[in-house]
Amino acid sequence: MLLLASKSPRRRELLGRLGVPFAVLDIDIPEVRTPGETPEAYVRRVARDKADAGWAVAPDGTSAVLASDTEVVLDDRVYGKPVDADDAAAMLRSLAGQTHEVLTAVALRSAAGTREVLVATTVTFDDLDDPAIAAYVATGEPMGKAGAYAIQGGAERFVTHLAGSYSGVMGLPLHATAQLLRAAGLMR
Numbered sequence: 001m002l003l004l005a006s007k008s009p010r011r012r013e014l015l016g017r018l019g020v021p022f023a024v025l026d027i028d029i030p031e032v033r034t035p036g037e038t039p040e041a042y043v044r045r046v047a048r049d050k051a052d053a054g055w056a057v058a059p060d061g062t063s064a065v066l067a068s069d070t071e072v073v074l075d076d077r078v079y080g081k082p083v084d085a086d087d088a089a090a091m092l093r094s095l096a097g098q099t100h101e102v103l104t105a106v107a108l109r110s111a112a113g114t115r116e117v118l119v120a121t122t123v124t125f126d127d128l129d130d131p132a133i134a135a136y137v138a139t140g141e142p143m144g145k146a147g148a149y150a151i152q153g154g155a156e157r158f159v160t161h162l163a164g165s166y167s168g169v170m171g172l173p174l175h176a177t178a179q180l181l182r183a184a185g186l187m188r
C-alpha cells in the first residue's frame with residue numbers, strides 16, 4: 001500500500017484525484033532552514049525528511065511513502081506557514097504587487113531508495129491594500145498555508161498571473177507526482 005505522509009487535507013484531496021489507493025500517515029518533522037541552504041535545497045530536504053520519517057514508521061507491506069513540502073519564495077526569503085495573524089498580514093504585504101515563486105518538492109521513499117522532484121511555479125499578485133489584507137487574514141484561511149494564502153480559496157482573486165503547476169501551489173503537483181509513481185511502478 002502507498003502511504004501519504006501528510007497532515008494536509010489538500011494533499012489528501014489532490015492525491016485522491018490520481019486514482020491510486022493510499023493510506024495516510026501523520027508525521028511531524030521540524031522545518032528549519034539551515035544557514036546557507038538555498039530555498040530549492042531546503043524544500044527538497046524537507047520533503048525527503050518527511051518521506052524518510054514516514055518510511056521509518058511505515059507498517060509491513062508499505063510499498064512506498066509519498067511526502068511533499070511547499071514554500072513561498074520572494075527575493076531569497078522563504079515564507080512558510082505564518083505563526084499568527086500579524087505574521088500572515090506581513091507576509092501578504094510583502095507578496096502584494098509582486099511576483100513570487102512557489103516551490104513544492106515531492107519525495108517518494110521505497111525499498112529502492114528515495115526519489116524526489118521539485119516543481120516551481122511563478123505567481124503574480126495584484127496590489128493589496130491594508131483593508132483587503134486584514135479582511136483576508138480575518139477569514140482565518142492564511143493559517144497553515146505557506147505564504148499565508150490559499151490559491152484554492154479566497155486568494156485566487158489576488159492572482160493576476162500564474163505560470164507552472166496550480167496543484168503544485170496547492171501542495172502536490174499532480175503531473176510530477178504521477179511521473180514519480182509511474183517510475184516506481186505504483187501507477188499505470
Ligand SMILES: Cc1cn([C@H]2C[C@H](O)[C@@H](COP(=O)(O)OP(=O)(O)OP(=O)(O)O)O2)c(=O)[nH]c1=O
Nearest residue numbers: 006007008069070145146149150151169170171
Ligand atoms: C501557497 C499555498 C499553500 N498551501 C498549503 C499547502 C501545504 O499544506 C501548506 C504548506 O505547508 P507544508 O509544510 O508544505 O505542509 P503541511 O505542514 O500543511 O502538511 P504536511 O503534513 O504534508 O507537512 O500550505 C495551500 O493550501 N494553498 C496555497 O495556495
